[in-house]
Amino acid sequence: MDWNSDDDDENTSWDTEEEQEERRRVDGPASIGGPSRSVYEAGTSRPGLVCHFLGMGFPEEIVLRAVRKHGEDTDAILDTLIKYADNEKSPSEHENSPNHCSLASETESLDENFSDMDDFVYEELTEDISEKDKIVSTLVDMGFLAEEASAAIDRCGLDASLLELADSIEAAQMAEEFDDHQWYPKPSSVEDEGYAYRSRKEKRKRTSEMERCKKRSRLYNGRKESTRRGTMSIDDDDVPSLSLPNPMVGFGLPFERARVTERKLPDAAIGPPYFYYENVALAPKGAWDTISRFLYDIEPEFVDSKFFSAAARKRGYVHNLPIVNRFPLLPIPPKTIQEAFPATKYYWPKWDARTQLNCLQTCVASAQTTERIRKALSNCGEPPPHQIQEYVLTQCRKWNLIWVGRHKVATLEPDEFESLLGFPKNHTRGGGINRTDRYKSLGNSFQIDTVAFHLSVLKDRYPNGMNVLSLFSGIGGAEVALHRLGIRLNTVVAVEISEVNRNIVRSWWEQTKQTGNLIDFTDIEELSGDQLEHLISTYGRFDLIIGGSPCNNLTGSNRHTRDGLGGKQSSLFYDYFRILDLVKCIMGKNS
């Protein structure tokens, strides 16, 4: 896999001084001036040099000219190439778009203008303009902006295929989108619970970290070799290419022949570490296209938990796990309301045809709602008039009400939520959490049986246990799923903003007599490369990075701020990606 290969690590010269300083801090004293410089100095053959710089993404003709001029003086070649690349971007682009293809990234240290550039570059570039215009025209016909097309040609060279150019444009768009969402002020107020960045310095630090990873995972290798869905599926938020499967069964269900038995993951997606990302399936248009693009172009696996339990839960999962030889958790949970709650059978009216519940959400109906239903049914004969039936059924479906007496419906209790979701009884009970927050935490959680089915392939692969980085860990759905699979948890680093949720996981950890380490972090935005490096050096490499980022701004239930991935909470998806890519960088470097 090339993202962690040796020649992936010598690219520090891309970085500005600030980035290099950051890298030195992350790398620690042992690696100061180490691998990066030595690789450059070791590259003594010219073809090797050319390949080396081509691999960084510079246009071939520029590389050839630079090598011709400077021989084997790698520093001089690189300096020239950086100047070239830097001057290809306008000052405004430098400031506003730390694009991973911008090559020179953080710009303060390189402020020479075009007139300072080596003359040969400027003169010889002009020869190619007419040819370039033709290609630009073709790309414009394909629906790209001329400006984007021009920039892509400059990055990839005139010899690049249209597919490569389209790929490059898409990568640039993605980085820009990322920048829009992540590195500039999110739509938040001053007292927004810490979602906004704390300081300019911190922002620069994060940008610096991110810049490195974007370069690695996008420009250097991943993109061009990624398995795309063809040239006509150039993703555009207006034209989402991902559609939800019907039935929503993912790659296959337990006890049936797998619908998908093998899949080709893009090189950049292949672990270690394994990762598993979750969010609501019914997100605004384009959201899953963006998620998939960021997560190495992996096709999401959309699964409705109604095939695993008595309640629906339509979710999308992006992961790089194997998909053969999955097995379900035992015992197999009931899949109908009547099996899950046998006592309801006696009172269940024939005209209520429900056999399964809708999605368990974060709120339940009020007592007034169930009382209104009781009164409505009590005041009419048997069976009730059609209108009454429709009213009652609508309310029952909306609020997931079950029949607990004659004319009497009720909300699900928190422990019934726990049971339906696959958690142990009383998992969220006690420890200072109130009823409202129990519903909220449970409504935001994994369905254990569904997730465990996907994770089951890890059991044989990790007979000695796993190190897990659990992001947005909530009430510990990932940990419970792995534990129920019988996978030993050696070290779990859990990142969760809510104190009561952290306490729930801590309590479960102690109750189940876990022998590994449980390490808490509060704020994913505060989790830095330094800390990850320290964790990995202390506890070993992460085997699995798992988490579902907030759905608040994606779910249809949200009437107020369904803002998509740019929303205040849901934009934390980009932190999931940031952490994932950082861990891949660190683990790749240490391998």
Next chain:
DNA sequence: TGAAAGATGAATGGTCAG
């Protein structure tokens, strides 16, 4: 002051008749 209750639609996708 904290917990619970009550009011608040729209976006999205599926189905089906024409």
Next chain:
DNA sequence: CTGACCATTCATCTTTCA
């Protein structure tokens, strides 16, 4: 293929009450 109709949705904000 298109449009009408229908069902579903990891929620938020304000008010009420103990």
